[in-house]
Amino acid sequence: MADTARDAFADEAEGTVTIDEYIEGIEAQELEADLVLGGDDGKDCTYAGGYLKRQAVFSCLTCVPDGLAGVCTACSLACHDGHEIVELWTKRKFRCDCGNSKFGGHLCKLCPEKDSENPANSYNHNFKGSYCTCGRPYPDPEAKEQVEMIQCCICEDWFHEDHVGLNSIEEIPRDEEGEPLYEDFICHKCSPGCHFLKLYPDTIWASGKKNWAVQCDTNEPNMMIGGPSNHANTEKHENGALVGDTVGEKTSIENGSTKDIAVPESKLDSSSGSNCNLRMDVNTMPAPVVTEKSMPFFMSKGWRETLCRCEACTNFYAQRGIAYLVDKEDTIEEYEKIAKQKREKKLEQQEGAESNFLNSLNHVQKIEILSGINDMKNEFQSFLESFDSSKPVTSDDIRSVFENLAKKKKQRLS
Numbered sequence: 001m002a003d004t005a006r007d008a009f010a011d012e013a014e015g016t017v018t019i020d021e022y023i024e025g026i027e028a029q030e031l032e033a034d035l036v037l038g039g040d041d042g043k044d045c046t047y048a049g050g051y052l053k054r055q056a057v058f059s060c061l062t063c064v065p066d067g068l069a070g071v072c073t074a075c076s077l078a079c080h081d082g083h084e085i086v087e088l089w090t091k092r093k094f095r096c097d098c099g100n101s102k103f104g105g106h107l108c109k110l111c112p113e114k115d116s117e118n119p120a121n122s123y124n125h126n127f128k129g130s131y132c133t134c135g136r137p138y139p140d141p142e143a144k145e146q147v148e149m150i151q152c153c154i155c156e157d158w159f160h161e162d163h164v165g166l167n168s169i170e171e172i173p174r175d176e177e178g179e180p181l182y183e184d185f186i187c188h189k190c191s192p193g194c195h196f197l198k199l200y201p202d203t204i205w206a207s208g209k210k211n212w213a214v215q216c217d218t219n220e221p222n223m224m225i226g227g228p229s230n231h232a233n234t235e236k237h238e239n240g241a242l243v244g245d246t247v248g249e250k251t252s253i254e255n256g257s258t259k260d261i262a263v264p265e266s267k268l269d270s271s272s273g274s275n276c277n278l279r280m281d282v283n284t285m286p287a288p289v290v291t292e293k294s295m296p297f298f299m300s301k302g303w304r305e306t307l308c309r310c311e312a313c314t315n316f317y318a319q320r321g322i323a324y325l326v327d328k329e330d331t332i333e334e335y336e337k338i339a340k341q342k343r344e345k346k347l348e349q350q351e352g353a354e355s356n357f358l359n360s361l362n363h364v365q366k367i368e369i370l371s372g373i374n375d376m377k378n379e380f381q382s383f384l385e386s387f388d389s390s391k392p393v394t395s396d397d398i399r400s401v402f403e404n405l406a407k408k409k410k411q412r413l414s
Contacts, residue, residue, distance in 0.1 A: 039342030067128030182206035
């Protein structure tokens with residue numbers, strides 16, 4: 001009997017939290033929301049800002065069932081409250097569509113004067129509420145367990161880890177605790193278009209528990225498919241190209257013979273101007289044939305800073321629609337950094353407003369506020385001590401608490 005009672009109290013104790021723990025949990029949730037929303041307070045439509053480099057975007061399937069429109073945070077709250085909303089996290093170079101021609105005559109409440117369309121916006125199947133190569137929704141109502149998904153930094157689609165073209169999810173670079181070692185992920189559908197990355201040193205590739213084996217794809221004559229190389233070899237591989245330790249050259253395989261490509265021996269710097277760090281014109285590099293064997297890329301922290309910014313390479317990025325890779329403001333890291341700065345500024349303003357409010361009160365008013373706070377604390381403590389924990393808390397219970405507080409205030413002032 002004693003053991004049963006002890007177990008019951010143990011179970012009850014496990015379900016309790018202190019007020020400090022509760023506040024910490026709320027603050028963590030607020031921070032997470034701020035990071036996703038980029039610090040947007042959701043008051044103003046972002047349309048006037050044009051095609052923002054990155055912002056939180058939502059799709060309203062109630063208004064646009066075909067998913068060919070996206071709205072900003074403020075419009076999702078003010079214009080689409082109660083609608084079927086798909087949260088898309090962040091999208092690059094997007095302008096709010098709310099109220100334009102795609103919405104059947106329903107004007108935006110926050111910014112009614114808009115162009116009929118935003119031609120530079122890009123839409124994928126995420127806007128219809130489907131993700132990955134499997135086209136399933138998230139969360140998936142038919143899944144027994146929600147599997148983690150990762151976002152491609154090129155097409156911005158989301159993928160289940162077991163649908164990214166690897167033989168096993170164990171090949172995804174993680175540390176011993178299972179935390180990701182990569183900063184960016186390029187899916188297997190986008191990686192052929194980024195084959196020029198294989199000209200760069202191993203430092204741009206995320207390393208995992210096991211180095212990837214370098215695999216030769218006969219359908220890709222100018223490059224070998226692969227990721228970080230096995231440094232145990234005397235002659236090392238750099239992402240599919242052979243590199244001697246003593247020569248600053250990469251060697252690619254072409255028609256059964258080798259072809260030298262001159263590159264610096266040391267780590268590449270993010271050059272600008274006319275001097276290319278790759279010492280070659282990437283525009284002359286033949287594009288690989290897209291095959292089912294294309295592998296995803298997992299990129300290391302700060303890999304974008306290594307990309308050459310010479311005129312030829314910059315033009316190369318622009319022609320292929322990936323100029324954002326050398327734009328620092330495009331990164332999720334920079335997006336979240338700005339969100340944190342906005343949050344800190346908002347908290348400072350709140351603290352300042354609270355301090356100014358208290359300083360504006362006279363002595364009697366301050367005493368009244370402190371007395372009210374003390375009464376509320378005591379009333380909640382009394383309620384919790386007398387409340388039957390086996391029953392749910394109802395609106396009548398809450399109403400009773402505040403009625404008692406009102407009675408105490410009346411007695412104190414009488």
